[in-house]
Amino acid sequence: MEKSNNPSVSRRQFLGTAAALVSGSVLASNSVFGAPAYIKNLFGPNSLINGVQIGVITYSFREMPDQSAEAVLQYVLESGISAIELMGDPAEIYAGKPKSYVDMRSVFPLMRKRNEKQELTEEEKKKLEDAEAQMKSYNAEVAKWRAGASMAKFEELGKTYKKAGVSIYAFKPNAFGRNNSDTEIEFGMRAAKALGANQVTLEHPSNDEHTLKLGTIAQKVGVKVGYHGHEQQTYTLWDTALAQSPANSLNLDFGHFVAAGNPTPLDFIKLKHDRIVSMHLKDRQTPAHGKGNVVWGQGDTPIREALKLMKDNKYSFPATIELEYKVPEGSNPVAEVKKCLEFCKSSLS
Known part of the structure; x- marks a missing residue:
C-alpha cells in the first residue's frame, strides 16, 4: 500500500484496499508484502483449527518498521492468522490519537x-x-x-479487519493502569467493543482496589478483563480479582507460567478454564533449565499438550501466539509467527 502524508487519503486507501481484497479484485496493488500476500490470502486466512482458535497478539510484530493499522493487518494476513489481540497504538492512532x-x-x-x-x-x-x-x-x-474521542473510527477499523477475514477478540491499549482515570478506562473498554472485541487485556496490577474498579466498569460496559501475568503467575494470583467481579478473568501466559516454576501447568488450565478468556503461547524453559525464551519445540512448555487439551475439552478461549524468542538472522517476525502457526496446526492435526 502506497503511503500518503495525508491521513484521510491513507485511510481511504486502506478501506478501499481491504474491501477489494475480500472481493478478489485487487491482486496487483502495492503493499507491504506485494501481490503474493494478497493472492495467498485471497479468501481470507483461517486459523481456527479443529475447533481451537489460534490467534496472535500484534505485539509479535513490534520489530516491523511500520506499526500503522494498515501495516498490522497485512502482517496478520501474511501470517495466516484469522483472529487477533490488538495492541492499542495502531487502533488509537487510526482513530486520531x-x-x-x-x-x-x-x-x-x-x-x-x-x-x-x-x-x-x-x-x-x-x-x-x-x-x-x-x-x-x-x-x-x-x-x-x-x-x-468518538467510537466511529474504532467501529470502522473493526469492520475493515473483519471484511479482510480477521476478527479482533481482545484489545490492549495503555488505558487501564492505576494512573489512568475512570474516563480513560471506560474509553478503552468501549473502544474494544467498537472494534468487535469481547475482552480487554492488561498486566495484572497486583492491587485489589484497582481490579475491583476494572471489574465494575467492565460489567457496566459489557466486556471481560483478561489479566496477564509474567513470572508472578501462581495458582492463586487471580483469585481475589475473580471473586470481585464476573467480568474479571485470566489472560493466562502459559509460557511465563512454566518459567515461574509452577507445577502441573495443564492442571491449572483445567482448573481455571471457565475463567480464561485468552491464553498466550510461547515456549519457555523451567527455572531448572534457565527460564529461556526459545524457538517453539525447544523449551519445556507443553504447548502441544495444552492445545490438545483445548481441543479435547472444547475450550472456547483463543490460544494467542506471542512471539518473544529472538528472531533468527535472515528471518522476520511475520515468518516466525507463520512457523508458530504451523506448530499449532501439527499439534492439533
Missing part, C-alpha cells in the same frame, strides 16, 4: 527485563527513566484526547 515521541520498540525490552526482575545496567535504567518521564507528559495529552 496524538502520536508518541517515544520509541517504544527500544523501551519494551527494558520494561520486560524489569518486570521479570532482571538486573538493568545503569545506562538501561537511565534510558528507561527518561522514557517514562516523556511518557508521563505524553499520557496527559492522550488522556485529553480520549475524553472526547
